[in-house]
Amino acid sequence: MHRSGAVMAWNVFKFCTALRGLGSVMILLVLAVIGVTYYAVVITNYGPSLYDGGLDSLIALAVLILFHFLLVMLLWSYFSVVLTDPGGVPPDWRPVMDEERGETDSMMGSDFSSTGLGLQQSTTLTDPVNPRVRYCRKCNQPKPPRCHHCSVCGRCILKMDHHCVWVVNCVGALNYKYFLLFVFYTFLETTLATLSLLPRFIAFFTDEEIPDTPGTLATTFLAFVLNFAFALSVMGFLIMHLSLVTANTTTIEAYEKKTTPKWRYDLGRKKNFEQVFGTNKRYWFIPGYVEEDIRRLPALQGLEYPSKPDLDAQEF
Numbered sequence: 001m002h003r004s005g006a007v008m009a010w011n012v013f014k015f016c017t018a019l020r021g022l023g024s025v026m027i028l029l030v031l032a033v034i035g036v037t038y039y040a041v042v043i044t045n046y047g048p049s050l051y052d053g054g055l056d057s058l059i060a061l062a063v064l065i066l067f068h069f070l071l072v073m074l075l076w077s078y079f080s081v082v083l084t085d086p087g088g089v090p091p092d093w094r095p096v097m098d099e100e101r102g103e104t105d106s107m108m109g110s111d112f113s114s115t116g117l118g119l120q121q122s123t124t125l126t127d128p129v130n131p132r133v134r135y136c137r138k139c140n141q142p143k144p145p146r147c148h149h150c151s152v153c154g155r156c157i158l159k160m161d162h163h164c165v166w167v168v169n170c171v172g173a174l175n176y177k178y179f180l181l182f183v184f185y186t187f188l189e190t191t192l193a194t195l196s197l198l199p200r201f202i203a204f205f206t207d208e209e210i211p212d213t214p215g216t217l218a219t220t221f222l223a224f225v226l227n228f229a230f231a232l233s234v235m236g237f238l239i240m241h242l243s244l245v246t247a248n249t250t251t252i253e254a255y256e257k258k259t260t261p262k263w264r265y266d267l268g269r270k271k272n273f274e275q276v277f278g279t280n281k282r283y284w285f286i287p288g289y290v291e292e293d294i295r296r297l298p299a300l301q302g303l304e305y306p307s308k309p310d311l312d313a314q315e316f
Contacts, residue, residue, distance in 0.1 A: 024168075026165055026166055026167075026168055027082070027168060030078065030166065033226055033230075034071070034074075034075075036219060036222060036223050036226065037189075037190075037193050037223045037226070037227060038071070039219055039223070040193075040197060040219050040220045040222075040223035040224075041063070041067055041193055041196055041197065041223070042064060042067065044216050044219065044220060045196070045197065045200060045220065046060040046063050046064050046067075046196065047060075047064070050064070063192070063196050066192060067189070067192060067193070067196070070185055070188050070189040070192060071189060073181070073185045073285075074182065074185040074186055074189050076287055077178050077179075077181040077182035077184075077185055077287045078167065078182045080175065080178035080181075080182075080287035080288075081164075081167040081169060081171070081175050081178045081179045081182050081287075082167050082168055082169055084169075084174055084175040084178060085174060085175070086157050086158065086160070086169060086170040086171060086172025086173065086174055086175050086176075087157060087158030087159065087172045087173040087174040087175075087301075087302040088155055088156065088157065088158065089139070089141060089142075089143065089144060089147060089155075089156050089158065090303075091141075093141075093142065093144065093303065094142060095133050095142055095144075134147075136149050136156050138154075138156075139155060139156050141156070143156055144158060144302070144303050144304075145304075145305055146158070146159045146160075146173075146250070146253065146265075146305060147159065147160065147302075148160040148252055150163050150170050151163075152170070153170050157170045157172040157173075158172050158173040158174070158302030158303065159172055159173035159176070159250060159299075159302050159305075160172045160250065160252060161176055161179075161244075161250040161251050161252065162250075162251050162252065164179070167179065167182070172302065173299070173300070173301070173302025174300075174301075174302060176250075176276055177276050177277055177278075177287065177289075178287040180238075180241055180242075180245070180276070181285065181286075181287050183234055183237055183238050183241065184238060184285075186230065186234050187231060187234045187235055187238050190227040190228075190230040190231040190234065191227075191231045193223065193224075193227040194224060194227045194228045194231050197220060197223060197224040197227070198224070200220050200224070201220070201221065201224045204217065204220075204221060245272060245273060245276050246269045246272055246273065247263065247266055247272065248263070248265045248266050248267060248271075248272035248275060249263060249265070249266075262308075264307040264308050265305055265306075265307050265308075266308070267306060267307075267308070271306075274297065275297060275299040275300070275305075276299075278290065278293035278297065278300065279293055279296070279297070280292070280293060
């Protein structure tokens with residue numbers, strides 16, 4: 001039984017590497033869902049209502065302005081995640097030595113395969129001279145704190161959260177904020193689309209006569225169902241990730257530290273939030289950072305993370 005379990009785990013990772021080929025397909029799928037929604041909300045329903053006059057025109061104008069604003073922010077965040085490197089280990093990176101303790105600031109740990117997040121099984125080795133230095137068996141190089149090897153990307157990712165097939169990229173230190181904003185704006189956009197199409201959806205099941213073609217009705221029905229389903233699923237995903245941000249942990253780390261009562265990187269909700277979104281409030285909802293935050297917050301670069309002094313020796 002143990003042997004077959006090992007074979008199954010190996011096959012899972014072979015399947016993970018095949019996810020690389022889904023790239024353009026997933027991007028086209030996302031754009032297709034956006035296209036169907038845009039046609040149903042803008043072209044079919046609220047666009048023509050602009051010419052009705054009175055309150056209907058005002059409602060249509062408000063819906064269209066909000067819809068296009070959220071769409072721009074959604075696409076901006078989405079392609080920021082897709083096109084931004086999540087953060088790799090520099091070729092010349094070496095652990096920083098603590099002069100007072102004679103130790104490195106890295107943390108010993110092991111990577112687990114059962115998270116289902118693209119994490120490679122048993123990729124971590126330790127230096128026999130200094131056991132607190134982690135080495136990646138696959139990359140054959142030192143691993144910074146909170147770094148994990150991704151079996152899909154085939155390299156170590158700084159502060160890796162998971163490999164996301166929807167964005168065709170790993171979610172790591174350098175694009176985690178963009179991913180959260182993409183999820184946030186997706187939730188708002190799909191909720192708006194669901195609410196705006198709800199009257200037509202209800203009318204579809206009543207005896208009320210709808211002056212639309214069968215193709216238009218089918219598109220509206222499909223757009224409502226898709227957006228309602230996405231709104232519900234994304235809401236749960238958003239709540240989960242916000243809880244991770246407030247605890248200053250990732251999906252992988254949350255799995256690994258199940259038995260750890262205290263987390264060395266938990267500096268309080270405010271500081272935890274700033275390590276992902278920065279300190280400038282004007283940039284919290286924009287996929288980008290001010291230069292001052294990049295200089296002042298090492299966590300935004302993915303190689304160094306402040307921690308609680310009394311828990312610095314914590315290991316997995």
